[in-house]
Amino acid sequence: MTTHILLLLLVASSILGDPDSAGSAIQLACFLQLDPSLGLMEKIKESLPDWGGQHHRLRGVLAAALFASCLWGALIFTLHVALRLLLSYHGWLLEPHGAMSSPTKTWLALVRIFSGRHPMLFSYQRSLPRQPVPSVQDTVRKYLESVRPVLSDKDFDWTSGVAQEFLKLQASLLQWYLQLKSWWASNYVSDWWEEFVYLRSRNSLMVNSNYYLMDFLYVTPTPVQAARAGNAVHALLLYRHRLDRQEILPTLLMGMRPLCSAQYEKIFNTTRIPGVHRDHIRHLRDSRHVAVFHRGRFFRVGTHSQSRLLSPRALEQQFQRILDDPSPACPHEEHLAALTAAPRDTWAQVRRSLKTQAQEALEAVEGAAFFVSLDSEPAGLTREDPAASLDAYAHALLAGRGHDRWFDKSFSLIVFSNGKLGLSVEHSWADCPISGHMWEIHLSISLALRAAKTLSGNIECHVFPFSRFGKSFIKRCHLSSDSFIQTTLQLAHFRDRGQFCLTYESTMTRLFLEGRTETDAQCLALFRLAVDKHQALLKAAMSGQGVDRHLFALYVVSQFLHLQSPFLDQVHSEQWQLATSQIPVQQIHLFDVHNYPDYVSSGGGFGPADDHGYGVSYMFMGDDVITFHISSNKSSTRTDSRRLGQRIQDALLDVAALFPEGQRLKRRGLGEEDSG
DSSP states (O other): OOHHHHHHHHHHHHHHHHHHHHHHHHHHHHTOOOOOTTTHHHHHHHHHHHOGGGHHHHHHHHHHHHHHHHHHHHHHHHHHHHHHHHTTOGGGGOOOOOOOHHHHHHHHHHHHHHSSEEEEEETTTTGGGGOOOOEEEEEEEEHHHHHGGSSSSHHHHHHHHHHHHHHHHHHHHHHHHHHHHHHHHOOOTTHIIIIIIIITOSSSTTTEEEEEEEBBBOOOOOOOHHHHHHHHHHHHHHHHHHHHHSSSSOOTTTTTTOOOOOOGSSSSSSSEOOSSOOEEEEEOOOOEEEEEEEETTEOOOOOOEEEEEEOOOHHHHHHHHHHHOOOOOTTTTTTTGGGSSSSSSHHHHHHHHHHHHHHHHHHHTTTTSSSSEEEEOOOSSOOOOHHHHHHHHHHHHTTTTSSSSSSTEEEEEOTTSSSSSEEEEOOOOOOSSSOOGGGGGHHHHHHHHHHHHHHHHEEEEOOOOEEEEEEEHHHHTOOOOHHHHHHHHHHHHHHHHSOOEEEOOOOTTTTTTTTOOOOOHHHHHHHOOOOHHHHHHHHHHHTTOOOOHHHHHHHHHHHHOOOOOOOHHHHHHHHSSSSEEEEOOOOOOGGOOOOOEEEEEOOOEEOSSEEEEEEEEHHHHHHHTTEEEEEEEOOOSSSOOHHHHHHHHHHHHHHHHHHHHHHHHHHHHHHHHOOO
16 A cells, blocks of 8 residues: 555656655655565666675665656656647637536646646647648638638639549648648648748748837836837846746646747747748857947947846946947948848848858847847827827838848847837847948849838838727627627728628637637627637637648648649639738736726737738737727728728727617717717
8 A cells, every 4th residue: 555655656746847756755665665666676676787795785776766767757758648638628619708618627627737836938848739630621611611702603613613623633642741741740831831931932021021019008118218228128138038947937828728839939049041042040049249220330239248137227328328429330331231121032142242241240130139229210109190100100110211120130129219119020030330341232232222112111001099999898798809800800891992802810829839781680690690600710720720721731732742733723822912910918917907007008010911902910908998000002002001990990880889888889989079
């Protein structure tokens, strides 16, 4: 009986991640002269060489140590397998909001037990299940369902015909290759998505691949630019330190279901290096400086003294010296960063020459922890013209002036002259001015600058906070907040363009390893039906049963095998005229909008995915505010960001009016407009 208790102690200590408990259990067994190995230690001791009677006790200690090590490894492996099996359960996704079945409660309890007491950032990585390959028949069926509303009868019949031909001729072979890859790769699609969608894209990163994040909407902690920069850089590097030590807690859904943390690894010290046919990601283990741009000049600013991070005050002093430095930019230095906004092949060819002539200067930027731009203009919300000021703020973060952001860096911290902040993020992943001999590439910089300014001038951004209602009202209607907004966006876009279109909504698959005129009653019923359908599709995508990535992977395999498929060619050629994304607020505990309502962020946005399309992001901040970011190209005669913004606000009120409380909200809003 005592032996069994000791074995249970060993199992419990492995679950709790406490090797000291295991050692104590083994020591207790030796003291009581018990054999918790049930005879295995004796067999191990017999297989060890005999060093004579004097070393008989040593053989026993070695046998016990070998047994404990093997048992510990076997238990850890078993626990990882058990946790992976538990995390493969997705029944909780299909349950009604607010309800939890007994199997799900049991599942949560088991996940809590097998997860250990103090999980670190990457503790769950080996236990996350691999993303499954959906059934090709289900994927084709869902695809045809999704395109039916946007195709004419003739076009839909043709698409259905080539889809059936694909299922008969090529689907089984391509699916077999995907299944084969899913057995040995950590994720059957993510590496190809990064490779072909991002790294092999030859388009400019600016607008096409980067996105932006805004500062607090109403509050600026300090209007002193150098002080804000010093505090922000210090805070970011403290975060990097915690990241390196895995002190950042893993993100958990429902407080229990861990998400993949792989993307955290390349936040800092990372640069996208241009290539003639393909870019590659360069990630350094560490970097002790940031690259700073101000008034056309580059600086290398050290962030550490020996092994210690400099204080915010010390960093502020360095930034202030840069701001006070009157020296002019070196020839061609001012517009050098425009090359990172050029088409990738162009930048790759110029970079070869630049690396030969000014390798040290280039390394100072590419080897930095991140890029800092000290802008000479203010930004942010102003009382005089709130709408225009927010639009200009968004444009400055997304594109800048075309030559004041190093778009290759994983992210750039932009600090405006009035202390406002923002981030420009690349989507894939100085003590003295940096100078270089760049006369030979003057023509290339001029051409890149001209193209960057054209691209920057073509993008139209519109940002507005919607405060008539927010997440709390949608919850009282017993609807999913994301599905409510997505369905409303469809109504707004239909009113804007007079037709439906293929819509891209990115949803996370980080549940896996490495893992984008009728009556009111009838309208309400149809709206609920649309919301429920969207919610079902969203949950299917989260559980690895989405359509887009599976079809993309099938297309990649067909290209490798040189198999022609009219169906996959049709899917690959489609344009997303409405690209959407919800910006999640994952660390709710950091934002107390009830007691500090002014400390709200307006989120961020991205460029349109199509020349004649829109990019729309939205964020729920607190219970009563929804912020929207809309982008489009000025060169398109079919789009207008401000027009769509008004359509969205009207659609939100019209949809809300389907509910009794929403009717009061709409009447109140109309009354405010009339009184104004």
